[in-house]
Amino acid sequence: MSDTTETPVAGRGATVIREIMSGGATRALLSVVAGFIIGAIFMVFSSEEFLAAAQYFTSRPTDALGAAWTAIAEGYSALFRGSIYNYNADNFEASIRPMTETLRFAGPLIASGLGVALAFRVGLFNIGASGQLLFGALWATWISTRVELPWGLHLVVAVLVAILGAAAYGAIVGFLKARTGAHEVIVTIMLNYIAAGILTFFFRTPELLREVDGGGTPKSDAPAETAQLPLLLGPEFTLHAGFILAIVGVFVYWWLMERSTLGFRFRMVGHNADAARTAGINVERMFVLAMAASGAFVGLAAANQALGVRAGLTPDIDGSIGFDAITVALLGSSTAPGVLLAGLLFGAFKAGAPQMQVIGLAPEITGVVQGFIVLFIAAPPLVRAIFRLPPPQKTTVIADWWHKLTTRGGAK
Amino acid sequence: MKNITSRAWTGLALASAATVILTGCAAAPTEGAGPVEPIDYLACAVSDEGSWNDKSFNQSVYEGLEKSKAELGVEIADAESATPDDFGPNLQAMIDQGCDITIAVGFNLVDAVNVAAEANPEMSFVTIDGWSNGATNLKPVNYAMNQSSYLAGYLAAAQSTTKVVGTYGGMQIPAVTDFMTGYYYGAMAWGTDNATDVTVVGWDPATETGDFIGDFVPNSGTSKTIAAGQIEAGADVLFPVGGDQFGAVSEAIVEAGIDGRMIGVDKDIAATSPEYAEWVLTSAEKRMTLAVFDIIKQIAVDGGAFTGDVYLGTLENGGTALSAITNYSGATAQADVEAKLAELQAGIIDGSISPLG
Numbered sequence: 001m002s003d004t005t006e007t008p009v010a011g012r013g014a015t016v017i018r019e020i021m022s023g024g025a026t027r028a029l030l031s032v033v034a035g036f037i038i039g040a041i042f043m044v045f046s047s048e049e050f051l052a053a054a055q056y057f058t059s060r061p062t063d064a065l066g067a068a069w070t071a072i073a074e075g076y077s078a079l080f081r082g083s084i085y086n087y088n089a090d091n092f093e094a095s096i097r098p099m100t101e102t103l104r105f106a107g108p109l110i111a112s113g114l115g116v117a118l119a120f121r122v123g124l125f126n127i128g129a130s131g132q133l134l135f136g137a138l139w140a141t142w143i144s145t146r147v148e149l150p151w152g153l154h155l156v157v158a159v160l161v162a163i164l165g166a167a168a169y170g171a172i173v174g175f176l177k178a179r180t181g182a183h184e185v186i187v188t189i190m191l192n193y194i195a196a197g198i199l200t201f202f203f204r205t206p207e208l209l210r211e212v213d214g215g216g217t218p219k220s221d222a223p224a225e226t227a228q229l230p231l232l233l234g235p236e237f238t239l240h241a242g243f244i245l246a247i248v249g250v251f252v253y254w255w256l257m258e259r260s261t262l263g264f265r266f267r268m269v270g271h272n273a274d275a276a277r278t279a280g281i282n283v284e285r286m287f288v289l290a291m292a293a294s295g296a297f298v299g300l301a302a303a304n305q306a307l308g309v310r311a312g313l314t315p316d317i318d319g320s321i322g323f324d325a326i327t328v329a330l331l332g333s334s335t336a337p338g339v340l341l342a343g344l345l346f347g348a349f350k351a352g353a354p355q356m357q358v359i360g361l362a363p364e365i366t367g368v369v370q371g372f373i374v375l376f377i378a379a380p381p382l383v384r385a386i387f388r389l390p391p392p393q394k395t396t397v398i399a400d401w402w403h404k405l406t407t408r409g410g411a412k
Numbered sequence: 413m414k415n416i417t418s419r420a421w422t423g424l425a426l427a428s429a430a431t432v433i434l435t436g437c438a439a440a441p442t443e444g445a446g447p448v449e450p451i452d453y454l455a456c457a458v459s460d461e462g463s464w465n466d467k468s469f470n471q472s473v474y475e476g477l478e479k480s481k482a483e484l485g486v487e488i489a490d491a492e493s494a495t496p497d498d499f500g501p502n503l504q505a506m507i508d509q510g511c512d513i514t515i516a517v518g519f520n521l522v523d524a525v526n527v528a529a530e531a532n533p534e535m536s537f538v539t540i541d542g543w544s545n546g547a548t549n550l551k552p553v554n555y556a557m558n559q560s561s562y563l564a565g566y567l568a569a570a571q572s573t574t575k576v577v578g579t580y581g582g583m584q585i586p587a588v589t590d591f592m593t594g595y596y597y598g599a600m601a602w603g604t605d606n607a608t609d610v611t612v613v614g615w616d617p618a619t620e621t622g623d624f625i626g627d628f629v630p631n632s633g634t635s636k637t638i639a640a641g642q643i644e645a646g647a648d649v650l651f652p653v654g655g656d657q658f659g660a661v662s663e664a665i666v667e668a669g670i671d672g673r674m675i676g677v678d679k680d681i682a683a684t685s686p687e688y689a690e691w692v693l694t695s696a697e698k699r700m701t702l703a704v705f706d707i708i709k710q711i712a713v714d715g716g717a718f719t720g721d722v723y724l725g726t727l728e729n730g731g732t733a734l735s736a737i738t739n740y741s742g743a744t745a746q747a748d749v750e751a752k753l754a755e756l757q758a759g760i761i762d763g764s765i766s767p768l769g
Binding site: 082086088089094097101105200217218238310311312314316317319320350351353354355357358359360363 | 502
């Protein structure tokens with residue numbers, strides 16, 4: 001398996017993805033560290049105190065260094081206060097609320113991260129989590145606002161519909177790839193726009209999903225109480241059962257990918273589609289199933305977004321989850337525990353951002369940290385250089401490919 | 413999770429270390445250096461989607477906060493919302509911070525701010541362009557934008573050589589169509605006064621149909637396409653109601669090669685975006701800076717009590733108004749038009765003219 005010098009062109013994209021994913025926990029951790037260091041640099045240079053003190057750096061450098069130190073410490077302690085534990089709060093509820101917010105934000109990130117991760121393992125790049133989420137949320141909203149069902153059953157049906165809707169939307173991509181060879185990246189991106197358009201149309205049209213007595217805004221009614229994901233810790237906290245759904249998703253994902261026959265076939269296609277075909281696996285069918293399964297996990301995120309709220313939905317309920325899911329899957333190396341931890345980390349970023357803004361930091365800083373983490377994940381040699389890690393085993397696909405590229409025409 | 417915790421604890425340790433360092437070098441140059449004495453009042457704001465420097469309503473509110481900080485000495489804190497997911501947490505951050513007043517900017521935050529107000533009855537909230545579902549600690553700030561837009565429509569029709577004027581909106585929501593309806597009837601009023609047919613493209617208040625971008629993304633391709641389409645239909649004065657669309661409109665005007673004008677919204681565009689000034693006829697100002705400043709001043713400095721009463725910005729109280737007219741080249745002399753506008757304004761204030769048809 002490791003001899004990949006004759007990798008067919010069609011399989012190269014998949015193997016590069018696999019190489020990026022196979023970095024292991026050390027590199028993921030170091031990428032996070034590097035991301036935080038870059039974030040600290042941004043904090044220092046956006047601190048007015050530092051910039052003022054830096055002007056007389058040579059005469060009294062302690063001022064500038066102290067200001068830099070303060071900026072970093074204040075920034076990251078605000079992130080801590082906003083995402084883990086608020087030690088400034090007057091009462092117990094307020095002090096632990098940040099942790100519950102982290103979990104709430106992590107729910108949809110973990111679920112959609114699993115979806116993108118599954119596609120990665122099959123050698124597919126699912127950029128369409130956003131569209132799948134919207135499509136699942138659309139039908140879940142239909143069930144939650146337009147259908148009356150008894151307590152319990154209503155929520156179950158709504159969640160299932162969210163999963164099925166997103167899975168169906170994902171399956172379209174797999175089908176188009178299997179039948180026509182259309183590239184999944186292009187197809188998923190285009191389907192994102194289509195899903196957003198369909199959702200806006202439904203939310204705008206009174207006969208469909210627009211809120212009763214609503215104005216002209218595209219907005220749905222709030223989900224019926226019987227269809228809302230129940231709050232886990234009482235009305236003081238917004239944490240709802242969507243997080244449980246995500247955790248269940250993590251276990252299902254682990255079983256599916258590591259223990260089931262289907263998961264084995266998925267991974268085999270991801271490793272080498274040609275070999276899988278030779279071994280008798282229907283690769284086209286796997287593409288459709290994998291994209292459907294990928295969409296199904298994203299559907300859990302759709303349920304989180306559509307049924308975890310107590311107010312009407314607007315067409316941008318996907319927020320940035322669809323794209324954050326890609327970063328979660330990358331950071332989590334597409335493994336179940338990795339995606340769980342990465343989702344929690346990015347959930348903490350989301351929960352902590354308001355506190356960072358309150359102390360005057362730009363909200364973009366956490367985005368910059370996230371972006372750099374992914375950059376480091378995707379650029380293994382860079383991280384190896386920064387942290388002086390030993391070089392990887394000789395025959396990496398990228399190295400071979402580069403070697404072939406640079407020595408083409410030379411003696412074989 | 414584990415690693416962020418440990419890092420944040422490290423951050424905590426660093427914070428205390430930094431405090432020790434800082435106490436040694438007596439660095440407090442800006443504290444109390446301003447012209448006003450700082451007072452113990454924390455005014456906070458949460459933005460709608462988009463940033464504070466959107467050259468439109470988010471920015472107007474933020475300038476109100478900064479003005480309050482500079483002139484009244486209040487402390488301020490703020491949070492920008494990137495997605496609707498941020499509304500709740502951002503408001504919660506303000507509550508945790510103990511803000512004396514929290515301003516939620518924009519129609520989209522209305523649900524979130526009502527929830528926050530009901531959950532925190534001891535705190536004060538303001539909703540710009542929103543409403544209160546009954547909470548008395550939530551003050552709605554609304555604007556009768558149809559009033560100034562009526563004047564803008566009248567002026568547009570006077571300026572137009574084709575007697576076709578256009579308008580389009582960001583999204584079809586009441587806070588947007590209010591401008592467009594006033595503009596429509598203003599333009600029609602000029603037609604009646606001068607026995608001339610005037611056509612308004614892009615909005616018909618009778619059928620509630622018109623041209624909308626679908627979002628508030630500044631100067632998008634869609635925006636420019638709509639502007640170009642309206643110019644194609646003969647319009648030579650455009651009134652885009654959707655934040656910063658002035659780049660799109662000015663490009664459409666230049667590319668069509670017509671002697672066109674546009675009318676700004678929310679702020680005096682000729683002053684705030686001088687790069688577009690040569691096409692600006694006037695602006696229908698929504699003076700949120702003023703409202704924010706007045707509300708904060710009344711409570712923080714004048715010692716007034718916070719009430720949930722609606723603040724309605726009108727021509728009468730100066731909450732909305734037309735900016736100075738520039739680049740006017742209509743058939744009627746500018747002085748005559750201005751006199752007529754003053755007359756219409758008086759009529760709207762005393763109620764004899766309805767800007768809503």
